[in-house]
Ligand SMILES: NC(=O)C1=CN([C@@H]2O[C@H](COP(=O)(O)OP(=O)(O)OC[C@H]3O[C@@H](n4cnc5c(N)ncnc54)[C@H](O)[C@@H]3O)[C@@H](O)[C@H]2O)C=CC1
């Protein structure tokens with residue numbers, strides 16, 4: 407549907423880390439829209455103030471796992487960017503809840519597209535639908551066609567893989583009014599940037615250890631990371647080109663990455679934390695892998711024992727250790743060839759923006775009670 411001179415886009419999960427960047431990206435760079443509907447279970451009222459004289463930002467509170475909520479949000483819209491998801495590899499929420507949101511929620515979006523005559527859907531998938539698997543099979547500079555031993559046991563990657571399959575299978579389906587539905591799926595690697603909750607955790611954790619990060623992963627293990635602004639930019643381009651060239655993009659998957667350097671997860675985080683005086687201790691892991699694995703197992707056991715009394719969900723568990731310890735990097739030009747994707751932000755710009763944000767965490771913490779870390783810099 408086109409309102410006034412522009413189209414109506416729906417962004418599910420639009421108040422999240424990626425979603426909020428996506429809303430801002432659409433406002434700044436998409437001239438063909440007149441309304442952005444931000445559909446989320448947890449609304450961020452600050453997004454409402456982003457409306458301008460050209461584009462209205464409309465916040466819609468709803469649950470993706472309830473079909474009626476989704477149908478109402480999509481009614482009269484032109485295109486959906488579906489990023490709403492429970493992103494949990496720590497056991498914070500039950501597996502059933504992850505499935506309900508990530509799989510049933512996606513089914514609802516597809517159903518609502520068909521019933522509300524929405525022809526275009528861009529799905530935010532993940533590198534996790536491919537890997538890394540827990541067997542330690544490295545994925546080195548892989549692309550969308552690279553053979554890989556895909557093995558999912560964990561609820562989150564399993565749910566993303568199932569959801570992506572549903573989205574791709576729905577491409578070309580007849581919708582109400584006799585039109586066809588066109589879908590495509592974007593697979594970001596590990597996203598970083600302003601607002602990344604996990605980076606906040608690493609920052610908090612580092613403050614508790616005197617701004618020291620004790621190396622746990624061999625530096626040779628490389629993980630692909632992508633700046634949130636470039637992920638948002640790729641979604642905007644895919645949404646635009648899916649409408650112009652549906653037969654090219656329809657039913658396709660695209661890895662989403664940029665020129666961020668391939669590094670171990672810890673070394674990459676230090677690109678930002680070191681600007682706040684953090685130091686990584688050890689040129690190689692300070693404890694042998696088997697000890698780290700024992701600790702991860704202990705965390706999993708503690709989570710099981712405390713289940714029902716207290717949600718114990720530390721960063722380190724057997725799955726996160728396996729993922730962190732397995733190289734997963736992508737190198738592909740499929741998105742460039744199909745819809746002209748080039749990162750909007752170069753690495754230096756992405757790094758600068760992220761450092762500025764991480765430094766703002768320091769300022770906000772200084773507004774809190776003293777954390778007793780004044781001058782407590784390790785390894786001076
Ligand atoms: N964070 C990362 O490193 C990566 C994330 N992704 C994908 O990107 C997307 C966005 O992820 P993030 O921004 O990191 O997560 P996030 O947790 O910041 O955002 C997800 C949003 O979905 C909303 N949501 C959750 N359950 C809902 C429900 N039942 N109904 C409506 N809204 C609901 C949340 O309130 C939140 O605003 C997800 O689909 C995720 O799978 C893909 C690759 C990497």
Ligand SMILES: CC(C)CCC[C@@H](C)[C@H]1CC[C@H]2[C@@H]3[C@H](O)CC4=CC(=O)CC[C@]4(C)[C@H]3CC[C@]12C
Pocket residue numbers: 493495531532533534595596597604622623629671721722725726727729730
């Ligand atoms: C062993 C040390 C304590 C370091 C732990 C780091 C891990 C918490 C993270 C290493 C790799 C991350 C995952 C990766 O970036 C792929 C992802 C894709 C998504 O769609 C969601 C997030 C994640 C699973 C991401 C989660 C944190 C890591 C496991």
